Structures are given as structure tokens and as C-alpha cells.
Amino acid sequence: GAGVSQSPSNKVTEKGKDVELRCDPISGHTALYWYRQSLGQGLEFLIYFQGNSAPDKSGLPSDRFSAERTGGSVSTLTIQRTQQEDSAVYLCASSYQDRSYEQYFGPGTRLTVT
């Protein structure tokens, strides 16, 4: 079946602009996660959704970052007033609630802030 999809695959934006990153999880997966991976770094947890609610937003690095999920499916990560340090690959993952250790990742969005 279809895996996790993300769009766009690449995004180049100017410092100060807002960007929206989209994630389509695997159908039926209730849990959705956002991570980011900077060059040479490990995955950094950003936010977790269970259904449409976000019980854990502890990883969002600043109030410029926000995310929402609608219909228990698609999620959007928004970064306002982008900074150069926001440049990274943003990865989305989804899982069944009761087997969340096995997270299925999308291909990521490579964000470059110039």
C-alpha cells in the first residue's frame, strides 16, 4: 500500500518568509510524528499527534513553529519568519497507536533558508 508521503520534497526560501510542509500518513495510522534532521545530526523530535490532538509539542524549537492535523490524517508543519538555522530535512512518521515503536517515515522535505 501507499507509504507516508511528504510535500514538497525540496523547498528553498528566503530568510523571513513563512513555509508550510505537508505530511500524508499511512491510511489508518492514528499517530503522527514530526522530526527534523540537520546535516550530520540525529533526528530531533518536534511534535506528536494522536488523532487531531498534539499531546506532546515539547520538541518545537520556538514559537515560530506550529503544526496541525485535520481529519486524523493530513498534517501541516508551519515555520514562520524562517531563519537560516531552520535549514534541515523535516521528516514525518506515522504508526499504529499500539505499535508506535515501529514508525514509518516519509521521504522528508529538504528545507534550505537562504
Next chain:
Amino acid sequence: RKEVEQDPGPFNVPEGATVAFNCTYSNSASQSFFWYRQDCRKEPKLLMSVYSSGNEDGRFTAQLNRASQYISLLIRDSKLSDSATYLCVVNNKNTGFQKLVFGTGTRLLVSP
């Protein structure tokens, strides 16, 4: 100190060699342990879970030492296709969901 620490490598080995990676974790409350594999410019994928008694999946063997907070992955008879970054992952159950914490990965290069 990072919560999950790995030697970044790279480990350069010839085809057919046996190679082992180690990982340490700092949170003694960690409950579950995994190895994920990440190919260059690709997303991570679950390779195998790590059980207390140790477990094997084909050429791959994983071990866990809770007392030392240490996890290992052994790859026998390395193939060219094993070249990738191997991520050590621990699961700290937090606020009702299982929060994965990823190491920065160990890079493996298998040469002909």
C-alpha cells in the same frame, strides 16, 4: 551528554567481514530498543527490535545489556548493500505515547 550515543564511524569493511556497532543510552527508564537503518538521503527504516535475551535476524544479531545501558548490532558476512547509517533508537514512554530517541548513527561502508 546525549541521551543516545554512537560512534559516528565510518566503519570501512570488505565484503564478507563481520562488523559490530555499539550504542549507549543514559536514561535507565528506557523500555524498548531498536536499530533503524538510514540510506544516504533516504528516510530511516526499522531494521530490528532489540530484546533483553538478544535476537537474531539472518545476518544481523542485536544484544542488550541493561545493567551497562549498552546495545550492540553485529552484522555477519557484510554485503555491499549493507552500506548505510545505522541508528540506535530507544523508547522512553512519555505522557502516554512511546517517544523514540534517536542516536546520530554509525556509518558503515562495505567495499568490494
